[in-house]
Amino acid sequence: MFDGSVIRKLRKEKNLSLKELSSKSSVSIATVSQIERDNTDPAITTLYKLCKGLDVTIAELIGYDDNTDRVVKxxxxxxxxxxxxxxxxxxxxxxxxxxxxxxxxxxxxxxxxxxxxxxxxxxxxxxxxxxxxxxxxxxxxxxxxxxxxxxxxxxxxxxxxxxxxxxxxxxxxxxxxx
Amino acid sequence: MFDGSVIRKLRKEKNLSLKELSSKSSVSIATVSQIERDNTDPAITTLYKLCKGLDVTIAELIGYDDNTDRVVKxxxxxxxxxxxxxxxxxxxxxxxxxxxxxxxxxxxxxxxxxxxxxxxxxxxxxxxxxxxxxxxxxxxxxxxxxxxxxxxxxxxxxxxxxxxxxxxxxxxxxxxxx
DNA sequence: TATATTTTTTCACTTTACTAAAATAGGGAA
DNA sequence: TTCCCTATTTTAGTAAAGTGAAAAAATATA
Known part of the structure; x- marks a missing residue:
């Protein structure tokens, strides 16, 4: 299952409301909300759209906030x-x-x-x-x-x-x- | 729209039948076929599953470009x-x-x-x-x-x-x- | 060439994603 | 405190994804 909370985190970091992200991504407000709360498992095309609105790539979205073991001494x-x-x-x-x-x-x-x-x-x-x-x-x-x-x-x-x-x-x- | 032909290409490269990929990925044979022919737009979770069956990351699946070389002295x-x-x-x-x-x-x-x-x-x-x-x-x-x-x-x-x-x-x- | 087997596609159904509209929640101003 | 506005969530409906089984196509074998 995809972790939708990353979308909310990125959205908040960019200071966007659901309405603004909905507009930038051409995904309905209700859908964005549902995805962010893991109520639905988005289609890849929907994710592409959200990435466009958030100005990130899919790879970034999936890898975002994974801060385990960043540093190699x-x-x-x-x-x-x-x-x-x-x-x-x-x-x-x-x-x-x-x-x-x-x-x-x-x-x-x-x-x-x-x-x-x-x-x-x-x-x-x-x-x-x-x-x-x-x-x-x-x-x-x-x-x-x-x-x-x-x-x-x-x-x-x-x-x-x-x-x-x-x-x-x-x-x-x-x-x-x- | 996601380009499903990449899935077929990778599957063929790895010499897997639809049945084998279906088994490795826990996605139905029919679904794999539909995705490969762009008849459907897969959910991100379905794509994760396919990537697992194909042993690639989503980033690899989505692709990159090849090009020619150059030395910088x-x-x-x-x-x-x-x-x-x-x-x-x-x-x-x-x-x-x-x-x-x-x-x-x-x-x-x-x-x-x-x-x-x-x-x-x-x-x-x-x-x-x-x-x-x-x-x-x-x-x-x-x-x-x-x-x-x-x-x-x-x-x-x-x-x-x-x-x-x-x-x-x-x-x-x-x-x-x- | 005929037959058997495997692979892939189609079909019809169930489940789920996505939507617009309505309801609820939150925040700020008077 | 009330009112207003915005942000978010819920609802109920439509559209589409995913499925197992059947059909069709492709491949292998004798």
Whole structure:
């Protein structure tokens, strides 16, 4: 069951009356009231309309006010192990359901993944330390410290550290792939 | 109107029959079929159920856009100026149309933004250097170097550097807000 | 090709969402 | 305290979602 109280909370935060939200969203006053009090389970289209009136996305609406485990302290980071990868991944974002994920990726000197990976969504990476070579399909892209890159994650890709120094980079992905 | 063909597409990708998805999601075969062909506008709870059967989140279901890649070299970074902010922002992601954005945020000692901001989406931040205090609504969250945080960007927020040292953090946002 | 089985769609019914109008509740002014 | 106005909830009706069973279509097998 969808929690309608989030709608009321957002509405009040934006200082809107039921009448005003009804007008902005083209949903009747009575319906908004019923949804807010969990008297009804809205159709997705009705939710879209309410989101328009509230100026939020559905993902935001569903994830709003979920403040559990926002912070990941350095000492509490989870290390991710992937079956096909020897690289060190540390999750920076919390494990709760979200549309955005952040990880630290560490490669030892001359380390690489042999296997190309592909997954839904897109990602951005920023080189914190050392260098990093990204193989995107058959293209080899070399990044120095401070460089960054964005690409579509469905493009088969893998990481290579061709140097004698450790490489550290931070990556954001939407949707999450871990 | 919600586009039900996404459900069919995902179902076929996962090699599920209507009967199998119906079973995994506890939604009747007939309903799944009707939703897939846009004959009906599902309740949000029904969509939750379908997502469970398809093993995707609502955000994933509702979708995002793919696009092409681009590198931002350190020397080519764009600095972003915001009308209400004195903080230094540098864009790490390309300016191409995307659903994901990454920026470097730099605060001088004792620098802060006085104004709470709110915008659509969600964000993750990782403290690269120094410390950073995030004000989320009325909550004050203190992060040390190496700490990270995820939150919904519609929650009013602002950044504060309460220390004598410079603070550097990297932030990912979806959807982009710059 | 014929038959069997599975998958999907249609049908008719029950249940529930959404609505306009009426009723109730809350707040402010005189 | 009374009155007025606005905000919210309730009511009763219409429209639409969700269902199980039947029908139709698609696929597999001999």
């Amino acid at each position: 350095k000492r509490d980071r989870k290390t991710i192990t992937l079956p096909d990868s020897k690289l060190k991944y540390q999750l920076l974002s919390s494990r709760m359901k979200r549309n955005l994920e952040m990880v630290l990726v560490e490669l030892e000197p001359h380390q690489e993944d042999r296997k190309l990976v592909t997954h839904k969504g897109e990602e951005c990476g920023y080189v914190l330390q050392g260098s990093l070579t990204i193989i995107l399909d058959n293209e080899e892209i070399h990044l120095e410290e401070g460089d960054s890159i964005s690409f579509n994650s469905t493009i088969p890709h893998r990481y290579v550290n061709p140097t004698d120094e450790k490489s550290m980079s931070v990556w954001a992905m939407t949707p999450p792939s871990f | 350190k020397r080519d970074r764009k600095t972003i100026t915001l009308p209400d902010s004195k903080l230094k922002y540098q864009l790490l992601s390309s300016r191409m149309k995307r659903n994901l954005e990454m920026v470097l945020v730099e605060l001088e000692p004792h620098q802060e933004d006085r104004k709470l901001v709110t915008h659509k989406g969600e964000e993750c931040g990782y403290v690269l250097q120094g410390s950073l205090t995030i004000i989320l609504d009325n909550e004050e969250i203190h992060l040390e170097e190496g700490d990270s945080i995820s939150f919904n960007s519609t929650i009013p927020h602002r950044y504060v550097n309460p220390t004598d040292e410079k603070s550097m953090s990297v932030w990912a946002m979806t959807p982009p807000s710059f």
